[in-house]
Amino acid sequence: MTEGKLQNRAIVCTFFAPAYNYQPGYALLSGIAARLTNGDILGARFFAVLIGLMTALTGFFTLRKRYGYSCALTFSFLLLGYSQAIVHYRWIYPHAVVGLSLIGALAFIMRPPSEGNDWKAGAFLALGACSNLLAIHAVFASLLCRLKRPRSWLPIALPSTITFAFTIAYVYSQFGGWVLDDFVALKEMYSRYTNENASGIKVINNLFYFFVQDWTHLAILISIPFCLNKNSYKIVIAGIVVLLLLVKNRQNLPLFYYQALAIFPILVALLAVGSAQLIKRLRSSILRKKHFSFFEKFLLRFFPVSLAMMIGVINFPSVAKEALPVKIHPWVVHSSSDYEAAANWLNQRTTPEDIVIAHWNLAWLLKAKTADILMVTSWNGFSAGDFFRTPIPRERFLYPADLNQSVFFVVTELDEVWAFHEGQVKAFLSGSRLNEWPLVFQAGRVRIFKNPYKK
Numbered sequence: 407m408t409e410g411k412l413q414n415r416a417i418v419c420t421f422f423a424p425a426y427n428y429q430p431g432y433a434l435l436s437g438i439a440a441r442l443t444n445g446d447i448l449g450a451r452f453f454a455v456l457i458g459l460m461t462a463l464t465g466f467f468t469l470r471k472r473y474g475y476s477c478a479l480t481f482s483f484l485l486l487g488y489s490q491a492i493v494h495y496r497w498i499y500p501h502a503v504v505g506l507s508l509i510g511a512l513a514f515i516m517r518p519p520s521e522g523n524d525w526k527a528g529a530f531l532a533l534g535a536c537s538n539l540l541a542i543h544a545v546f547a548s549l550l551c552r553l554k555r556p557r558s559w560l561p562i563a564l565p566s567t568i569t570f571a572f573t574i575a576y577v578y579s580q581f582g583g584w585v586l587d588d589f590v591a592l593k594e595m596y597s598r599y600t601n602e603n604a605s606g607i608k609v610i611n612n613l614f615y616f617f618v619q620d621w622t623h624l625a626i627l628i629s630i631p632f633c634l635n636k637n638s639y640k641i642v643i644a645g646i647v648v649l650l651l652l653v654k655n656r657q658n659l660p661l662f663y664y665q666a667l668a669i670f671p672i673l674v675a676l677l678a679v680g681s682a683q684l685i686k687r688l689r690s691s692i693l694r695k696k697h698f699s700f701f702e703k704f705l706l707r708f709f710p711v712s713l714a715m716m717i718g719v720i721n722f723p724s725v726a727k728e729a730l731p732v733k734i735h736p737w738v739v740h741s742s743s744d745y746e747a748a749a750n751w752l753n754q755r756t757t758p759e760d761i762v763i764a765h766w767n768l769a770w771l772l773k774a775k776t777a778d779i780l781m782v783t784s785w786n787g788f789s790a791g792d793f794f795r796t797p798i799p800r801e802r803f804l805y806p807a808d809l810n811q812s813v814f815f816v817v818t819e820l821d822e823v824w825a826f827h828e829g830q831v832k833a834f835l836s837g838s839r840l841n842e843w844p845l846v847f848q849a850g851r852v853r854i855f856k857n858p859y860k861k
Contacts, residue, residue, distance in 0.1 A: 412577065416776070420577045420581060420588045421577060424591055424793050424794070425780070429538055429573060430536070431533075431536025431537055432537035432538070436450040436453055454497060458485070458495030464506060464509055465478070465485060466478045466481060466482045469481050469675065473678075476710065477678050477681075479714070480678040481714075484674050487715070487719075488674075490733070492725060492730060493732055494663060494667055502668075503533055504543075504667070505668050505670055506671065507533040507537075507544055508531070508644060511548050512672070512675075514527040515527050527548060527562050531545050532569050535566035535570055543652070549562055550644075550647055594795075595795070600654050602657075603656060604653065608657065609653055612656070615660060622677075625681075626676055626677045629677045632687075635683070641675050645672040648668065652665060652666065685709065685710065737820060737824060739819070740851070741851075745771065745852060747849040748852040748854060749768060752816070753772060756773065757774065761805065761811055761813060762774045763778070763815045764776050764814075765816070779821060779825050779835075780828060780831065781794070781803075784798045785798070785800065785807040789830045790830065809838055812860070814846075814856055815840065816852065816853070817853045818852055844858065
């Protein structure tokens with residue numbers, strides 16, 4: 407996007423396709439951040455970290471004004487110190503902006519209703535709409551928080567609606583009805599996910615397994631009843647509604663936790679507010695029976711803050727050693743040096759006009775044109791899983807995702823654990839002559855095969 411191209415490697419990008427439905431605002435800013443570090447992913451990751459810090463600050467000022475410093479500090483320390491937050495706020499996922507937009511919107515929705523507060527909430531929600539379609543969930547939850555005040559609905563929903571409408575209109579001006587075709591395919595994909603993951607009582611099972619994944623989420627569940635009061639019920643509404651909408655399409659949300667970043671700040675707010683309400687009740691109950699010193703009162707009041715800080719301190723050695731547990735371990739790069747070595751080898755032997763078949767976990771490092779095996783399968787008329795359930799018409803390709811025209815074929819660990827098992831990928835590969843391609847380079851689990859028929 408920083409070059410003015412709406413392109414997902416070999417295919418035009420409409421931002422509403424199953425293969426890529428992240429929105430252009432986040433993609434553009436991440437691209438600019440990466441360019442500031444000469445195209446290195448470090449810039450985009452720094453931008454992702456800034457979003458986490460902005461979320462912590464937004465939540466801090468939101469909760470401090472309403473619940474005090476102890477609650478606000480508990481929120482900030484836990485948001486930044488929880489192990490999965492440390493992992494995912496360093497990865498490049500636009501879902502984090504939806505979480506930021508929702509906690510920011512709640513800052514104004516929890517204030518007395520007014521036209522100004524509603525427009526400010528809507529502006530925050532528009533940030534999410536610039537980043538990810540999950541912003542629709544955030545807008546829906548925000549409207550429910552103002553359900554009894556119809557005058558608030560327009561200012562809350564309009565900014566996000568305009569954002570999505572502008573994106574669709576601009577993409578339509580570039581590619582015509584393709585954006586509508588992709589939108590239909592995306593809707594069908596999520597309808598299938600809902601039928602597979604949330605039919606019957608499955609949604610209840612999904613919620614159960616989400617909350618029992620660790621002690622932190624169990625504590626969040628326990629905190630919810632303490633937030634069911636006039637001052638906090640809107641946090642409960644926002645949290646439960648968005649979480650329900652997420653687990654309808656993701657029974658494995660604890661594993662692929664990056665999507666939970668859209669709701670994680672609200673969940674942390676529930677824990678911070680709930681623990682503050684609990685401590686408040688304990689203090690009022692205990693103080694009737696026993697006199698406490700100032701120091702003892704201070705310890706009781708700031709116990710949640712201390713616990714949140716302790717979680718971060720405990721995780722710090724793992725962060726320093728780069729040994730934090732990653733739940734999606736089979737789907738991540740295990741040795742970045744292997745990928746860099748493979749990319750350097752390929753860049754020395756290819757030109758910008760060559761085609762290399764490689765997954766995006768390596769392709770972003772290459773100078774050549776790239777396409778992954780799912781695109782190649784779709785180019786050849788085969789179904790390629792959920793991303794390309796119906797083969798993409800060839801006129802939508804910017805260059806041929808053709809195995810026969812490629813110079814090299816790269817097999818990464820993500821291909822082995824995922825891509826090769828999608829749709830009819832194996833059927834396509836079995837009919838190709840890939841087994842005749844010689845292995846010319848290997849770095850760890852990255853293998854490069856050369857096309858012997860390409861001159």
